[in-house]
Amino acid sequence: MNHLSDTAADTLRFATAGSVDDGKSTLVGRLLHDSKSVLADQLEAVAHASASRGQATPDLALLTDGLRAEREQGITIDVAYRYFATPRRRFILADTPGHVQYTRNMVTGASTAELTIILVDARHGVVEQTRRHTAIAALLRVPQIVLAVNKMDLVGYEESVFAKIAEEYTAYVKELGGPEVTVIPISALAGDNVVDTSAHMDWYGGPTVLEHLESVPVSHHLAPCAARLPVQYVIRPQSPEHPDYRGYAGRIAEGTFRTGQQVRVLPSGRTTTITAIERLGTTVESAGALQSVTVLLSDDLDVARGDLIVPAGDAPPTTREVTATVCHVADQPLTTGQRVLLKHGTRTVKALVTDIASRLTLEDLSPYPHPGRLAANDIGQVHLRTAEPLPLDTYAHSRRTGSFILIDPADGTTLTAGMAGESFARPDPATDPAKDEEWDF
Incomplete structure (x- = not known):
């Protein structure tokens, strides 16, 4: 029996991500505009804001860059949520920032997404931020990725440019063991392959962005987990x-x-x-x-x-030893030996960072062992010891009950988003820095 309402069952949650100036907000604006999901007064406000900046035509990116600071700087800072619908499906969209210092917001936007659209500029191809966003989407186990190769108009709509980027990107995702990928060539500014099929790229026979969003399978059971x-x-x-x-x-x-x-x-x-x-x-x-x-x-x-x-017959293991992959989101670093609060579901317990086992090198996906600390936007593997036992699923088993956050006990700042792995065996007292003693939490 499906216990979700018809509305919820036919609602797709998706996020956008990409490097600065790759055109995420323009894509979203084009998607909203061409699917007739924008009210007249919203278009009027965008036209007025665009004219005040000396632009001859409405800047559709302003439909999502809603904060005044964003409009003044011409960048996306916060996650902008938008709700729209077509005759075939309802959508919840999270437009996430492209700047490296706001990568943490991409974690927020993608954590509940069933699909992520990652944009690349056709002139620049796959860059470090593309790899970072893809790694995060894979770690968050987002089931579907759409790579939108944007600004095809600026490379003469050349199929060879698109093919080279698609090949490089799909190879990278394969190394990650990541989600299913669909690659679409677009021009968000001109509207090519966003809602309407492009007349400039007859060599492409796949769906437009909206066609793919309307047809991709939706499942709110994000992992095969028992009831929780x-x-x-x-x-x-x-x-x-x-x-x-x-x-x-x-x-x-x-x-x-x-x-x-x-x-x-x-x-x-x-x-x-x-x-x-x-x-x-x-x-x-x-x-x-x-x-x-x-x-x-x-x-x-x-x-x-x-x-x-x-x-009763399908309970997660209860443990005080946690191994997890994390994305560090705070400006202050996370360090070995640091005392934190771990919030899992509705439970918050004291915890200790016993080891930062590795930091992910995005260029070649190799682990840098025992870095001692994670800086903002770093992805790594950590070992934690909690003051109280936790019933913790693995993240592979459940995106909801296998995730947690680490909090600074001094001021309540969110430090790190964590994805739990299997519990690790208790360290050898001869090598464990705790010397097998009880930590004073």
């Missing part, structure tokens, strides 16, 4: 009508729960049975991913915010 419910709130009405009511509320991250199902509460490991599921004030027999529910259990267990309810 992070407990956000314990409901105790304390009313005469419901003296014994105790409900556990949260948003189902993965899978489906059903009344009568035997479940396990983690990290305690206690088992019980679901006696009722409530959604929007109504009792239902079952509920699935992305729905907010309250579940009632047959036993009076000690369940609190941060606990995870899972099927």
Whole structure:
């Protein structure tokens, strides 16, 4: 049974990424304009802003560069979310920045995307930022990538230019073991192959960008994970009508729960049975991913915010040792021996960075071993030790319950976005810098 609404089931979440001035915002503006998803007053505002900058025609990039600072600088700074629809599908779009110092925002935009459009300038081809964005999309396990080779008008619409870029890029993605790739030659400024088929590139027989977006398969179950419910709130009405009511509320991250199902509460490991599921004030027999529910259990267990309810026969391992691939997003570096907070779902625990095992070199995808620190926008592998056990799926198993963030305990700054791997064995006391002692968290 599909527990998503018809609207949700036919909604594609996608992100755009690329280097500075590759034309992301222009592409999005063209997509919105040519698909007739822009209101008249929005077009009028864009035309006025363009005229004030001395431009003879409306700059469609301004449809997404909504912040005043962005318009003044002519760059994208923040992630700009846009919602639009065609007769075939609804879309949620995250237009992400191209500047290296804003790569962290690309992580935000792509973390829930089912498809990422990565732009390259046909004159420059695949550059370091292209590789960085592709590596992030692959690490985030975005299922589909569209490489949009933009500004084909500036290279005379030459097929050979497009073919060379497509070959280089697909080879890079293959090395990453990354997602499925579709390569499309476009001119966002002229509108070639964005919504309408280009008259200048009759050698290309594939879909336009919009045609591909409308036809690509959509699945909100982003990985083959069993049911997961992070407990956000314990409901105790304390009313005469419901003296014994105790409900556990949260948003189902993965899978489906059903009344009568035997479940396990983690990290305690206690088992019980679901006696009722409530959604929007109504009792239902079952509920699935992305729905907010309250579940009632047959036993009076000690369940609190941060606990995870899972099927009794398919529980993730509970561990204090975490190995993860991370993208560091803060200006301050992440260093070996640093004490942090780890937020996983609705649970936050103290943690220690016991080792920064490697940093990814984007040029050849080789690991640089034990760098000691990660700077802003670095991708690396880290080992962590938590003060309390965590029920942690691997990111390959679930993009939702296999991810976490590291937080600076001093000021609450988000430091790092993490994707959990398999738990690693406890280090040898002879080589472990902790000498197998208990850390003072």
